[in-house]
Amino acid sequence: MGLLTNLKDSISRVTDGLFAADEPKRIGIYGPPNAGKTTLANRIARDWTGDAVGPESHIPHETRRARRKENVEIERNGRKVTIDIVDTPGVTTKVDYKEFLDHDMDKDDAVRRSREATEGVAEAMHWLREDVDGVIYVLDSTTDPFTQVNTMLIGIIESQDLPALILANKTDLSGSDVQQIANAFPQHETIPLSALEGENMDEVYTKIAEYFG
Amino acid sequence: MPHQCTTCGRTFRDGSKEMLSGCPDCGGNKFQFKPKGTSADEEPSPPDATPSAPASSPSETPSASSPSETPSAPSPPETPSASSGTAAPGEPTDPTGPADPPASAEPRESTQAGSTERVSERTGEDTAQASARSDVVSPDELDRASRDVDPDAGPGSDSTSAEEGPRPDIGELRDELNEQFESIRIVSPGKYELNLMELYDRQEYIISLQEDGRYVIEMPDAWGISDE
Known part of the structure; x- marks a missing residue:
């Protein structure tokens, strides 16, 4: 039985390897709500395909379902890397409809959004478990990165041995502190950027090609 | 004959305390509740996988222990038929008795639900039990109960919901969701x-x-x- 299982695993690894060479890697864009994940996904998709991935908003949990943009071909230093981008809902440990009431939303809509956001977190975690080959972890560099969510997600990503790129977003804002993020996760390289303004995207693409190519 | 031992068939009058520690004849601890006027044993689909009768007793306590109800426990109309005569009609209902029904009309519903739990494994519901269930338990909850594999969760939530308002199950569903x-x-x-x-x-x-x-x-x- 063990022999058969081992044989099956070996065959599975070989076939996976064969397909992996052809299939684009699926890269999940993860992070807490309002870190700029969709802005980044749109920036990447527009730069290389001309399309957008989804609507951006300053209201938290705008993205409540994972959205995928396939076959994004990034060319770097004469080399092409094709990836599928998965823009995931912001991950959090608490969702409260009251936080939406400040955004011109009535209670029913806020409660619905809250429920959908919760479903979104479940979906994001499911994708992380099952369906991503690498992670772009986006953090708002104006906020404290030492949070339970960040620590837990980075821990999960590391335990999965997934290649991970940490991006310190919103460098265009005055309170941005990239170093604080670098200090929080010294085991990873931290790349500063402003997805909104398109600042430092060249380095981001170089690193994407390097990490996920 | 409100209560009947499902093992030996011995019957007990409503309000009887004899059955609290099991059937004195055979030691059985499952009793079928038969309110007055019902004798036919219909077999609607028996609720499956909701064993653990003892678990229902604590949750029934709130309704059964209401002191104002207990004096009416003997309730003659409830106990007309051939019981073994061992019941003590004047005794107050013991709130800890899992299948010991207070006789007044409102609480009886919840007790019926509790009794239904007790007999769920071995006997089908009679019509009164079935109607009690359909009156107080929403279809959602029945759905949930039928797939509930937690022996402690089902009976308690059923009997509690019987005491609440028209949509009694929201809080319990939430609790149950949280548990599962x-x-x-x-x-x-x-x-x-x-x-x-x-x-x-x-x-x-x-x-x-x-x-x-x-x-x-x-x-x-x-x-x-x-x-x-």
Whole structure:
């Protein structure tokens, strides 16, 4: 039985390897709500395909379902890397409809959004478990990165041995502190950027090609 | 003959304390509740997988222990037929008795629900029990009960819901969801707490939550499980 299982695993690894060479890697864009994940996904998709991935908003949990943009071909230093981008809902440990009431939303809509956001977190975690080959972890560099969510997600990503790129977003804002993020996760390289303004995207693409190519 | 031992058939008058520690004849601890006017043993689909009769007793306590109800316990119309005569009609109803019904009309419903739990494994419901269930338990809850495999959760929630208003099951469904899916805790409508590690570790994928506390999950493929 063990022999058969081992044989099956070996065959599975070989076939996976064969397909992996052809299939684009699926890269999940993860992070807490309002870190700029969709802005980044749109920036990447527009730069290389001309399309957008989804609507951006300053209201938290705008993205409540994972959205995928396939076959994004990034060319770097004469080399092409094709990836599928998965823009995931912001991950959090608490969702409260009251936080939406400040955004011109009535209670029913806020409660619905809250429920959908919760479903979104479940979906994001499911994708992380099952369906991503690498992670772009986006953090708002104006906020404290030492949070339970960040620590837990980075821990999960590391335990999965997934290649991970940490991006310190919103460098265009005055309170941005990239170093604080670098200090929080010294085991990873931290790349500063402003997805909104398109600042430092060249380095981001170089690193994407390097990490996920 | 409100109560009948399902093992030896001995009957007990309403309000009897004899059965509190099991049937004195055979030691059986499952009793069928037969309110007056019902004798036919219909066999509607018996509620499955809701054993654990003792678990229902604590949750019934609130209704059964209401002191104002106990004096009416003897309730002659309830106990007309051939019981063994061992009951003590004047005795107050013991609130800890799992199948000991107060005789007044309102609480009887909840007691019927409790009794239904007690006999669920071995006998079908009679018509009164069936109607009691349909009167007080929403279809949602029946659904839930039928797939409930937690022996402690089902009876308690059934009997409690019998005492509440027209939509009594929301809070319980929420509690139950929290128990079964500790990965998502519904604090109140629109307010959630999430256990990320649990969400990550689950094979099932929670596709959608609904207002009433129900949820839809996507199960992993059967072949996937057997292959692993």
